[in-house]
Structure formats: structure tokens, C-alpha cells
Amino acid sequence: MPRRKVTPFSLSFLDIMFCGFGAVVLLVLILNHETVKTRNEVFTDLRAETVRLEKEVLIGEEDLVEARNSLQATEKEIVLMQGQSERVINTIEDLEIEIAQMSRETLANRAHINQLSTDLKSLDEQKKRLGAVAPADRDAGEKVREFKGEGDRQYLTGLKMGGERILILMDASASMLDQTIINIIRRRNMSGASRKNAPKWQRALKTADWLVSNLPATSQFQLYTFNTAARPALAGSDGKWLQASTRTDVDGAVNALRELAPAGGTSLYHAFSVVKALQPRP
Structure with a gap:
């Protein structure tokens, strides 16, 4: 049997060609799938990196805003501190x-004090040389009558007795027996000796004694008591001025006052009528 002729376009040749083409297509598909997968993975990674970078950018922008705010606050604080420092510097200079x-x-005061101390020493030396009288003796010589109180007590602190004619009016009514009305009524009905020893009346007697003892020696005086009427403490001296330099007048008025016992009501009209009766007037 004769052989067939071999031609380039036989069926077998076409099969081989198509098989090769299919293999190429299959290879292309496989390679394309791997390429797409790799590209997607790379894209996913790039996407994640992009998102991360965007977040970092946002965080960086927020940090930048906070840094700018902090910078502005710091600049304000610096300005304030500069102002305060200037004020402190000015205060320190002042x-x-x-x-x-x-x-x-x-220094001037010390110099003045030293000068005063020197002057004081000089005056003390002059005083010693001149034989100045001791203050206690001088004070005792100015009193018309010795007065002994309780210790160093002063009955009328700051009061200075002065004048040519001095009238002392002393309330001798029952109100001088005590501070309260109840005790006044109770003491009013007691004996004369008890009324004389009433604490309020004794304080009044000591005050009057102090006033008379501190009269100027060159003055005239009169001591009147009053309740419902006014009368001189020293009997027989009504309408007359007594001499502070006369010891009998001074002691007589004080001693006569101590013999009185408070009694009766209070009449200021009769007390002040004494001022009008005395001639010359106080």
C-alpha cells in the first residue's frame, strides 16, 4: 500500500500546534494569576502602609497644633514673666x-540721739552741781496736806488742781451708800456708823481728801456737801473762802466731812445755788 504524502498542514501537525498554543495559554494564565495575586498583596501592603502614614500625618498635624498652642502659651508666659521681672527689678531699685x-x-538719728545723750549728761552734771531738790521732796512740798492712799494708787489720774478759788461739791445723800437701789434702801435704815462705813461713801471721802491735799498752796477753797440742802463741811464757814495754806482750814474741812453720814435725797438746785452765794465766785 503506498504511503501518504507528508504535508505541513496535516492533522497531526495541527494537533501539535494547538497543544503547544494551549500550553502557552495555560502558562500565561498561571503566570497572570500569580502576578495578579502578587500585585494584590503588594497593593494591600501599600494600602495599609498608606493608611498608616495618613494616620501618622494626622497625629503629626495634631501634635503640631498642640506644639503651636504650647509655643503660644509659652510666649505669653515669657512676656508675663518679663513684665513681672521688670516690676520686681523696679521694686528692688525703689x-x-x-x-x-x-x-x-x-545715721542722722543716731547722731541726734548721741547729741541728746551728751546734753542730758551735761544737764545731769549741772543738776548735781546745783544741788537740785529730789523729785519726791519737791512733790511733797507742793501738797498742802499729806495724803496716804493704798500703795501708789492715784484716785484721779491726770487731774491737776489749779485756780485761785476752788469749790468742791460733794453729794452726801443716801445715793452715796451703795450702787444699787435695793442696797441703798437697806443701808439707809442702818445706824449712822454703818452708813459712814459704806464702801461707796468711803471711796468718795478718799477722793475728796485727795482733792483737798492737792490744792495749790496759794489758792482759796471751800468744801460743801449737799443732799436736800447744801451746807459747808466746816461749820461756821458758810459763804466764806478758806485758805489752802492754813492747815487748820484744810484739816478741819476734811475731818468734818468724815463725821457725816449720807442721808436724805439729792437736790442739785441747792448744790449749785452755793456757787451764786459765794463772793467772789469760784
Whole structure:
């Protein structure tokens, strides 16, 4: 049997060609799938990296805003601190000026004090040389009558007795028996000796004694008591002035006052009518 002729376009040749083409297509598909997968993975990674970078950018922008705000706040604080530092510097300069002035004044005061101390020593020496009288003796010589109180007690602190004619009016009514009305009524019905020893009346007697003892020696005086009527403490001296330099007048008036016992009501009209009756007037 004769053989077939071999031609380039036989069926077998076409099969081989199509098989090769299919293999190429299959290879292309496999390679394309791997490429797409790799590309997607790379894209996913790039996407994640992009998102991360965007977040970092946002965080960086927020940090930048906070940094700018902090910078502005810091600049304001710096301005305030500069102002405060300037005020502190000015205050320190003013204080230094005041301290320097006070130092000069202190030196001047010390010099003045030293001068006064020197003058005082000089006066003390002059006083010793002149044989000045002791203050206690001088004070005792100015009193018309010796007065002994309780310790160093002063009955009328700051009061200075002065004048040419001095009238002392003393309330001798029952109101001088005590501070309260109940005790006044109770003491009013007691004996004369009990009324004389009433604490309020004794304080009044000591006050009157102190006043008479501190009369100027060159003055005239009169001591009147009053309740419902006014009368002189020293009997027989009605309408007359007594002499503070006369010891009998001074002691007589004080001693006569101690013999009285408070009684009766209070009449200020009769008390002040004494002022009009005395001639010349106090």
C-alpha cells in the first residue's frame, strides 16, 4: 500500500500546534494569576502602609497644633514673666533707694540721739552741781496736806488742781451708800456708823481728801456737801473762802466731812445755788 504524502498542514501537525498554543495559554494564565495575586498583596501592603502614614500625618498635624498652642502659651508666659521681672527689678531699685535713705536717716538719728545723750549728761552734771531738790521732796512740798492712799494708787489720774478759788461739791445723800437701789434702801435704815462705813461713801471721802491735799498752796477753797440742802463741811464757814495754806482750814474741812453720814435725797438746785452765794465766785 503506498504511503501518504507528508504535508505541513496535516492533522497531526495541527494537533501539535494547538497543544503547544494551549500550553502557552495555560502558562500565561498561571503566570497572570500569580502576578495578579502578587500585585494584590503588594497593593494591600501599600494600602495599609498608606493608611498608616495618613494616620501618622494626622497625629503629626495634631501634635503640631498642640506644639503651636504650647509655643503660644509659652510666649505669653515669657512676656508675663518679663513684665513681672521688670516690676520686681523696679521694686528692688525703689527698696534700695528707701534703704539708702533710711540708712542716712538712721545715721542722722543716731547722731541726734548721741547729741541728746551728751546734753542730758551735761544737764545731769549741772543738776548735781546745783544741788537740785529730789523729785519726791519737791512733790511733797507742793501738797498742802499729806495724803496716804493704798500703795501708789492715784484716785484721779491726770487731774491737776489749779485756780485761785476752788469749790468742791460733794453729794452726801443716801445715793452715796451703795450702787444699787435695793442696797441703798437697806443701808439707809442702818445706824449712822454703818452708813459712814459704806464702801461707796468711803471711796468718795478718799477722793475728796485727795482733792483737798492737792490744792495749790496759794489758792482759796471751800468744801460743801449737799443732799436736800447744801451746807459747808466746816461749820461756821458758810459763804466764806478758806485758805489752802492754813492747815487748820484744810484739816478741819476734811475731818468734818468724815463725821457725816449720807442721808436724805439729792437736790442739785441747792448744790449749785452755793456757787451764786459765794463772793467772789469760784
